[in-house]
Amino acid sequence: MFKPFVINPPVFYTSVAIITLFLLIGLVFPDRSEAIFSGIQLGILVNFGWFYLLVVGIFLASVLLFSLGRFGRLKLGPDDSTPDFGYVSWIAMLFAAGMGIGLMFYAVGEPITHFALPPTAEPGTIAAMRESMSVTFFHWGIHAWAIYAVVGLSLAYFGYRYNLPLTIRSGLYPLLKHRINGPIGHAVDIFAIVGTMFGIATSLGLGVAQINAGLNYLVGLPVTPMIQIGLIAVITALATVSVVTGLDKGIRILSESNLVVAILLMVFVLVVGPTADLFRSFVQNIGLYLDQLVLRTFNIYAYEPTPWVDGWTLFYWAWWISWSPFVGMFIARISRGRTVREFITAVLFIPAGFTFFWMTVFGNTAFFIDTGVAEGALTEAVLNDVSVGLFQFFTYLPMPAVTSTLAVILVAVFFITSSDSGSLVVDTIASGGETNTTTGQRVFWCAGEGVVAGGLLLAGGLGALQAATIASALPFSIVMLVLVWALFVGMRADIAQQQQAAAAGIAAPAQPASGLTWQRRLALMLHAPSDREVLGFIDKEARAALEQVAAELSTRGRQASVATAGETGGVVLTAPADGVRDFIYGVMPATSPLAAYTAFEAARPENRHEARTYFSDGSRGYDVMGMTRDQLIADVLVQFERYLMLVQSPEARLVSAAPEHAAEPSA
Numbered sequence: 001m002f003k004p005f006v007i008n009p010p011v012f013y014t015s016v017a018i019i020t021l022f023l024l025i026g027l028v029f030p031d032r033s034e035a036i037f038s039g040i041q042l043g044i045l046v047n048f049g050w051f052y053l054l055v056v057g058i059f060l061a062s063v064l065l066f067s068l069g070r071f072g073r074l075k076l077g078p079d080d081s082t083p084d085f086g087y088v089s090w091i092a093m094l095f096a097a098g099m100g101i102g103l104m105f106y107a108v109g110e111p112i113t114h115f116a117l118p119p120t121a122e123p124g125t126i127a128a129m130r131e132s133m134s135v136t137f138f139h140w141g142i143h144a145w146a147i148y149a150v151v152g153l154s155l156a157y158f159g160y161r162y163n164l165p166l167t168i169r170s171g172l173y174p175l176l177k178h179r180i181n182g183p184i185g186h187a188v189d190i191f192a193i194v195g196t197m198f199g200i201a202t203s204l205g206l207g208v209a210q211i212n213a214g215l216n217y218l219v220g221l222p223v224t225p226m227i228q229i230g231l232i233a234v235i236t237a238l239a240t241v242s243v244v245t246g247l248d249k250g251i252r253i254l255s256e257s258n259l260v261v262a263i264l265l266m267v268f269v270l271v272v273g274p275t276a277d278l279f280r281s282f283v284q285n286i287g288l289y290l291d292q293l294v295l296r297t298f299n300i301y302a303y304e305p306t307p308w309v310d311g312w313t314l315f316y317w318a319w320w321i322s323w324s325p326f327v328g329m330f331i332a333r334i335s336r337g338r339t340v341r342e343f344i345t346a347v348l349f350i351p352a353g354f355t356f357f358w359m360t361v362f363g364n365t366a367f368f369i370d371t372g373v374a375e376g377a378l379t380e381a382v383l384n385d386v387s388v389g390l391f392q393f394f395t396y397l398p399m400p401a402v403t404s405t406l407a408v409i410l411v412a413v414f415f416i417t418s419s420d421s422g423s424l425v426v427d428t429i430a431s432g433g434e435t436n437t438t439t440g441q442r443v444f445w446c447a448g449e450g451v452v453a454g455g456l457l458l459a460g461g462l463g464a465l466q467a468a469t470i471a472s473a474l475p476f477s478i479v480m481l482v483l484v485w486a487l488f489v490g491m492r493a494d495i496a497q498q499q500q501a502a503a504a505g506i507a508a509p510a511q512p513a514s515g516l517t518w519q520r521r522l523a524l525m526l527h528a529p530s531d532r533e534v535l536g537f538i539d540k541e542a543r544a545a546l547e548q549v550a551a552e553l554s555t556r557g558r559q560a561s562v563a564t565a566g567e568t569g570g571v572v573l574t575a576p577a578d579g580v581r582d583f584i585y586g587v588m589p590a591t592s593p594l595a596a597y598t599a600f601e602a603a604r605p606e607n608r609h610e611a612r613t614y615f616s617d618g619s620r621g622y623d624v625m626g627m628t629r630d631q632l633i634a635d636v637l638v639q640f641e642r643y644l645m646l647v648q649s650p651e652a653r654l655v656s657a658a659p660e661h662a663a664e665p666s667a
Contacts, residue, residue: 006441008432012188014352015193015430019452022198022468026459026503035460037467044470050300052317055477057297060146062484063153063344072341073493075330077160078154078614078621083337094350095259101207101414101619103140103358104262104407108378108393109386110136111363112370116379119301124379132290133281136363137289138296139316140355142348147320147480149347151328152335154483156343157490160336163565163584165433168192169327172485174490178576188479188527189429196429197452197470199322202465208232209387212386214408217391218401220239229454236411236450239419240443243298244390252479258413265406266361272397281356289356316464321480340491342501362393364382369396420448428554460532463536493581529625533607534589535569537625542587545632548574549585549640573636583643584616585636603632615639 025036031168066072075081079544114132121127154171164170176184208228213220270278301309335343353415367387372377373396389408396402422445430445431437457465501652529537543562550573560575560583570588578582590612608622613635624632 006431006434006437008186008189010183010483011189011193011432012430014186015190015197016366018190018194019197019448021450023455023459025610026455026464032239034661037464041467041470042096042310044474045314048242048474049310050302052236052321052477053298053300053475054312055481056143056147056320058568059480059484060143060297061147062488063098063146064151064493065349066487067341067344072339072344074157074340074491075161076156076338076340076343077336080335080621081160083335090334090338091346091350094346095333096355101203101210101411101418102412103355104390104411105206105210105387106136106140106419107358107362107390108366109382109389110139111359112379112382113365113386113387115367115370117308118240118304129364130284131574132367133285133290133363134288134358135296135312137356138292138465139287139313140359141289141352143297144316145348145352147317147324148327148331148614149344150480150483152331152347153340153343154330154487155332156335156338157340159332160475161494163586163614165342166329166332167429167433168483170433172475172486174486174493175183183287191472191476191479193426193429195322195469195476196325196422196426197449198465198472199319199324199466200321201453201456203323203418204415204539205457205465206387206451207411208235208457210411210454211235211408211415213385213387214391214404214411217388217404218408222387225458228457232450232454232457235415236419236447239416239423239450240446242379242416242420244439244443248322258417260409260411261406263659265410266358268363268403269397269661271606273361274368277368278361278364282349282360285360286356312430315470317606318470319466321473321477324480326422326425328419329428330460346433353427357575360654362390366393370391419446422446422449485628529609531589531609534625538569538571538587538589541627541629542624542632543571544570545629546636547583547586547628549573549633549636566615575640581616583640584614585639588614590621591625615643 019326020154029036044336069546085093111132114135115128117121118128118131121131151168151171154168155166158164158173159166159172162173164173167189168179168187168191172180172185172188179185180188212221212223212228216223223228228649244445297314299309329341338346370376373423377398378389378392385572391400391404394403394407397403421441425444428434429440431441467499468619546562550562552601553560553575558575560573563569563571563584565588566572572586573586575583586610590610607624611625612623613621615621624635627635
């Protein structure tokens with residue numbers, strides 16, 4: 001039976017309309033489309049290029065400030081939350097986030113291009129090499145990851161600490177409160193979807209151009225737009241198959257294997273290339289990057305205007321901004337339970353550190369080849385077509401056929417995983433934060449990414465993709481500035497509330513206010529409740545108790561409601577308030593590991609099932625399984641009294657970061 005789409009209609013239909021409009025420009029006016037897209041790009045860069053440069057500098061400064069002092073100690077989740085992944089696994093996943101089509105496409109192409117056409121140095125000189133690597137590091141360094149960190153931190157902070165949906169609009173809750181569910185919230189999510197679609201389409205366009213160039217080198221396949229459209233269709237179909245069949249495990253294994261192969265390819269170049277020189281270059285490249293960091297952050301070349309900054313730095317900043325919901329949601333999903341300081345430090349420096357070494361290995365080896373055995377032929381090939389740079393590079397190293405084949409496979413797999421994962425991110429935003437949507441929706445967005453990439457390639461090649469990216473990133477950059485301010489307001493409010501609680505001697509509710517009878521405690525010791533028993537307790541006893549409290553509050557003039565919390569069987573009581581955080585008392589099913597006393601038990605751990613509370617202030621929850629209805633009501637009243645004490649102070653009235661109908665915290 002057909003399952004209807006789960007969508008937020010204003011967001012879904014408006015996003016599709018805007019994306020379709022861009023495509024129609026190219027299809028209806030094929031002869032003029034390139035001029036139209038070029039005009040759009042030029043107009044934005046001339047009038048707002050300074051804005052892109054400024055906001056990225058603000059993003060970097062903001063996330064660094066968030067990591068310092070008291071803000072840095074706040075958790076991405078309740079105060080007692082622990083990370084979902086161990087430190088090594090988390091670092092490995094952040095490490096993987098730094099890899100993608102862009103690094104394959106530009107690994108040789110960007111350093112060689114800047115070597116031949118540097119912004120200020122004499123082309124083809126040692127000074128040009130230095131400037132080339134300094135600029136390349138700047139484009140792929142901590143500025144890019146600061147952009148991702150803003151979106152990821154906003155999603156993780158308000159999603160996991162205050163139980164809001166994983167959509168961009170949730171980050172504006174401290175400023176707009178329930179109005180995020182109106183037109184402003186719709187507009188924010190629309191900007192995010194449109195920007196993400198064009199950012200992904202740009203990556204796919206780069207990827208298919210490189211695949212075409214690689215197949216031309218390996219088997220003589222012509223490099224034409226129609227061939228590239230065919231390649232997009234084939235690879236998008238493979239991504240769609242993974243969506244339809246639910247081969248998430250297979251795709252994950254493929255993605256992890258792809259990362260290993262990419263690292264092995266880098267190690268191969270490191271070993272067969274000028275190894276000692278590469279390590280020396282890496283150290284100096286870092287020094288050059290740090291030396292020029294502040295100047296390049298704000299250098300718009302106002303006194304010596306050059307199209308170089310438009311074609312490179314400003315395009316990159318727009319690309320990273322449009323790509324940020326995709327990467328931001330990924331790093332948010334894997335970072336629950338981390339502190340703000342851990343999150344920002346790791347996100348800024350771990351992927352960037354790997355990228356720096358990758359670019360050094362390929363870029364400095366390319367300099368070594370071009371100024372030696374190639375005698376300038378590599379530069380000539382890259383300037384003619386940057387997509388062929390990597391394959392021309394491999395011809396000067398051992399086993400070029402093998403390495404070129406691996407490169408084509410790497411880009412193809414990055415294409416598939418980007419399309420598959422990107423469709424999930426866009427679908428989540430378009431459905432209002434729902435993660436359990438229909439397969440048809442994922443297929444729609446997956447196919448849409450391929451159509452957008454193919455349509456814009458036909459309309460004006462990579463230039464059309466760049467123009468669409470730059471245009472779509474402009475409104476979202478404004479949204480991101482507001483996200484930064486909202487994070488500041490929300491974090492400051494949390495700090496104020498913690499101080500207020502400490503001053504008033506109010507402890508976090510780490511234990512239930514109403515205890516169990518000794519008979520019931522003994523029963524729970526001897527019989528660990530099953531998942532079904534916990535769900536039955538929540539649905540019967542907890543729901544009834546919360547409904548009684550809600551009815552009494554409403555009778556006394558304090559509007560309150562009870563709702564099901566998400567899809568896990570939880571229940572939540574919400575009492576909205578103006579100017580302060582709403583009162584939230586939720587009960588959700590949760591698990592905690594039972595004690596293991598032997599190695600065998602530790603290898604096959606069992607979980608204890610609990611009915612765990614959660615609140616609107618990120619404080620600790622606790623197990624209420626086994627309480628009677630009257631005990632639950634008494635517990636709600638104690639927490640409500642604590643809530644009223646916390647919101648008395650003027651500082652606490654800054655706090656407004658809980659949803660009207662909170663979802664359960666992610667497990």
